Amino acid sequence: MPEATQAPAAAGTKKTIKHYLQGLTPRERTADDAVDPPKYANTLKAQYEEAHPGVTIEFVPNLAQGYEEWLVTQMSGGTSPEIVWYQRGYISRDYNKGWFVNLDPYLAEPDTYVPDNKTWKEIFQPPVIESGKAPDGHIYMITGDIVGTGFFYNQDMFDKLGLKVPETWKEFEVVEKAIKDSGVTPISISFDLSGGTQLWGSWSTRIIQDVMYDKKMGMIKGTNQPVPRTWKPGENLPQPVMVKAIVEKRYGATDPEFKEMLKILKDWSQWFVDSFWAFPNTDVYKLWANGQAAMTWQGSWMNKTVLNDPLIKFKYGVLPKIPQITTETSQFGGIDFPAMAGVGGVFQYAIAAEAEKRGNLNETIDWMRFITAPKNLIALLNDHGGFAPGTVDTTGADPTLAVYTDMMVKYGTERMEPFDSMLTREFVDTMWNELQQFLAGQMQLDAFATTLQGQMEAAAKSLADEHPEWVK
Missing domain, CATH: 3.40.190.10 (Periplasmic binding protein-like II)
Incomplete structure (x- = not known):
């Protein structure tokens, strides 16, 4: 030392x-x-x-x-x-x-x-x-x-139900339905506002968005050239670039790609724990560890806990990647998700x-x-x-962390600046609140997208006024 x-x-x-x-x-x-x-x-x-x-x-x-x-x-x-x-x-x-x-x-x-x-x-x-x-x-x-993050799954439960690790989103849905039909919660996740939406809401919107906008990344950046993924989330489309894209209406919440992201997330939420919008985020891991949920999306910071937790009485694994949204699911699909890492x-x-x-x-x-x-x-x-x-x-x-870093090296991270830092703190706080309402059925998709578009434009204008060099 x-x-x-x-x-x-x-x-x-x-x-x-x-x-x-x-x-x-x-x-x-x-x-x-x-x-x-x-x-x-x-x-x-x-x-x-x-x-x-x-x-x-x-x-x-x-x-x-x-x-x-x-x-x-x-x-x-x-x-x-x-x-x-x-x-x-x-x-x-x-x-x-x-x-x-x-x-x-x-x-x-x-x-x-x-x-x-x-x-x-x-x-x-x-x-x-x-x-x-x-x-x-x-x-x-x-x-x-x-x-890094990864989808932890109960391997014993998968084996009992005859399920294989899904490669595509369609296969993922089949797995989730089979688990739910067996009387078990498919995915333990939380979208409560004391930390759940800020974590899982952020992760899910960011990675789905990266796939939906794949063919428009160059247009958003203003180069019309392919935009590669790197190890740093948002490295090639950082805050100044995103502010300019919003001001110039090359990116926004009413885009077909953005609305498709919201639709996919809403459809996916049927497999979450009941009342996930109010489910305490502190109970997400426990539900899975106790065998009451088949899968949970956790960060590498839980690695030590999972490896040593006496509550876990089953064999488990980590999905090698998040199942791909193909064109069978969405017209904007067709590439692997970035690692949420x-x-x-x-x-x-x-x-x-x-x-x-x-x-x-x-x-x-x-x-x-x-x-x-x-x-x-x-x-x-x-x-x-x-x-x-x-x-x-x-x-x-620690070699047990390789599963997380390997995903980052293989798939890169999302290309756009994460919502948490894309615009203002006030904007993202409001976005998470409204996302929760949308997923809980209290806002319709078009109403949410239109409302968010106005808030997005206002936040971008505020930052552009503060940093005029960003929009030259």
């Missing part, structure tokens, strides 16, 4: 670096935990503080909900921790607010915790570190991991501008270099068990 070097803090001074670690926050096990929670950050903290007696590392308790509202309040009020967890796509939205430190100069310097290192930046895989880049070309966030999961950290104002920036940078040294980072991620390292050196990484 890389040893901590001498502290950059001046002798006689004592500085505190507060770090919001999100899912890596160390804590004690509770009665609700199926497996041991992360704790390894405490080991790194102890090692660092021993070598740096002038620095104290303080972990901010992880919030169960309301993090984004809390973060905005902290950032706006100048009271944020030195290091905050930050969603990759939000950088485009917030980089010009003066909240974060431009990390380019520091990434160009050596990471002294990595032997023979010339620049801190080179320890990361290029798509990973580049994911923290804003439209102004500067990197404001350190990304250190790769995240990408660079940046639990290890996405931005350094608050307040760190410099408090005189803690050098110490904050040094701590980040220490925990991103590959041996330290990999040990930290392995302790969590749900994320693959985004470093060039992956020695010692």
Whole structure:
């Protein structure tokens, strides 16, 4: 393990670096935990503080909900921790607010915790570190991991019903019907507004949209050339491109492709758990683990839990890909789904501008270099068990995560900027609320699409007024 070097803090001074670690926050096990929670950050903290007696590392308790509202309040009020967890796509939205430190100069310097290192930046895989880049070309966030998702299925149940892993959407529907006819819920999923729609609603709309718009990607981008998938969601059609496309009416919620996406999602929802729009998102995994649902769509962050959960009494597997929507299902079908995966999961950290104002920036940078040294980072991620390292050196990484990263490498990720960061926070909050109403039968498709179109255009105009260079 890389040893901590001498502290950059001046002798006689004592500085505190507060770090919001999100899912890596160390804590004690509770009665609700199926497996041991992360704790390894405490080991790194102890090692660092021993070598740096002038620095104290303080972990901010992880919030169960309301993090984004809390973060905005902290950032706006100048009271944020030195290091905050930050969603990759939000950088485009917030980089010009003066909240974060431009990390380019520091990434160009050596990471002294990595032997023979010339620049801190080179320890990361290029798509990973580049994911923290804003439209102004500067990197404001350190990304250190790769995240994926997969459809977990009850293999014993499939075998009992004589079902095979589906390759196409039509085959998927046959499987789902057979499961439901047997009296079991086909898919455990939630579209509640305390986190369900924000997760599964986001995932499903994004990947279906990518397929529906496949032949129009070049037109939306304004190049009329094919747009490839990459490891970074939205890399080739980022926020500025999408804003311009909406303003110029090359993309919108009333497009036939967009409405087809909504129709497919609505049709699919018949196989979800009953009253999925009100089903607690915290119960989604439990329903599957208890054998009451045949499938569930989970993130790689659940990998450790699934592997070690004593509740699971059956053999299970992960679908090698999400079944393809062919032209038999939709005129816009015909290509495989992108992986719902990408660079940046639990290890996405931005350094608050307040760190410099408090005189803690050098110490904050040094701590980040220490925990991103590959041996330290990999040990930290392995302790969590749900994320693959985004470093060039992956020695010692957990091999059970390969199923998720393999899908990303093979199928890429969605090409458009995710809805969560495509426009404004107000827009996406409203969209998820209305999507839930639509899926629950409280709004008709055309009414939803028309309403969303107006909101989309208003949000795009607001951003275009704020960034006129985006629509030149």
